[in-house]
Amino acid sequence: MAKATAPKTRRGIERRAKILAAAETVMGEQGFPAASIADITREAGTALGTFYIYFSNKEEIFRELVLEMGKVTRKMVAEAIADAPDRLAAERAGLAAFLNFVAKRPALYRIVEEARFVDPEAYQRYFTSFGDAYAAQLRAAEAKGEISPGDADIRAWALMGMAKALGDRYVIWDDVPDIDRVVNEAHRLICRGLVPDAAG
Amino acid sequence: MAKATAPKTRRGIERRAKILAAAETVMGEQGFPAASIADITREAGTALGTFYIYFSNKEEIFRELVLEMGKVTRKMVAEAIADAPDRLAAERAGLAAFLNFVAKRPALYRIVEEARFVDPEAYQRYFTSFGDAYAAQLRAAEAKGEISPGDADIRAWALMGMAKALGDRYVIWDDVPDIDRVVNEAHRLICRGLVPDAAG
DNA sequence: TTCAAACATGAACCGGTGTTCATGTAACCC
């Protein structure tokens, strides 16, 4: 396994980026096992051997994709909730942003989920870092009295799980997803839970 | 691809069952791509070729595992919530049962999740049938006034997602999971959501 | 006991793919 070194010329930087983008496309469509290096380099318009100039093996490029997507997703959600007036509004905005992200880049979403099997550590890191940030926000909101007290970590994971499942069912599997409706209904559940109103 | 026919003798029935059980073990541990037919037949104590007497190919046995587990899981949850006095109690019992099931049979849980990539249709059927049953229960509870009104399907999927995420984080990834604590906290979220108490 | 159908075996077949390498070409610095 040769050590892939970082590119040092403009051409090298471009080639590496092209191969990474091709891997995102091919692995996102076909999945990790079915995506061959030959497929990836063909999509990138380079020779097979070029791959090994920039990446030491197939799993390394996959891990880099997962890492990159972690950054993209966190940044996207952070921006989406940046000017929410309070935590409950942030929950709505974050969920909406996530579902729209899944709709726009299903390949990325697939790659992250596949990491559970291809590179469990990367998968765990991805969600742990997301969950930690989420829980910190919940703690801050609790301190401000914007939400009720409770275990922030458990809540964070529960809410992430909700978002993932809704993304599967109502974005990935639906032909014409009505994201707003899903967000509205889910947000009511997040805010008030299942108990009937005292008035009812 | 030869057509694998159903076994007709006692020996045949036993062999087939042994191979299926071996597949559950090996695929649950190593995952679908890494689990070779040779691994499976070795674990089953049979010759390689015997596999193809009972299953036409590797994906077929995987699909059968997913199907079988769908039945097991649904039955298990149904029994767990059978004598819950109302829907909110059923939510607690069902979540606890699911998390304990994940703790007891992590290999089965892994196989179901891997079906997302190996056999997407089987995966979708698994969760759709689960989700349909869940939603029906929520509708019945809503009619009885046990829970607030809302879209039962969306709620069902949101709640399934919560359970899955909590299973990942607090059962699969934790060394010494404290399932009761997770159930308690999650149940409060399910019941009351995040909004602060009116009294607070 | 007999015999046809069912089952068991594992070596061989077959296609595929991750990785390497010897040979060549382009980029950049002095």
Place this chain on the structure above:
DNA sequence: GGGTTACATGAACACCGGTTCATGTTTGAA
């Protein structure tokens, strides 16, 4: 413009695993 480093190429290598098949053994009904 010469030379060193960086990069590009694709055929060849090495290995692996799903599937088949010809040959044998067991089963169970008559």
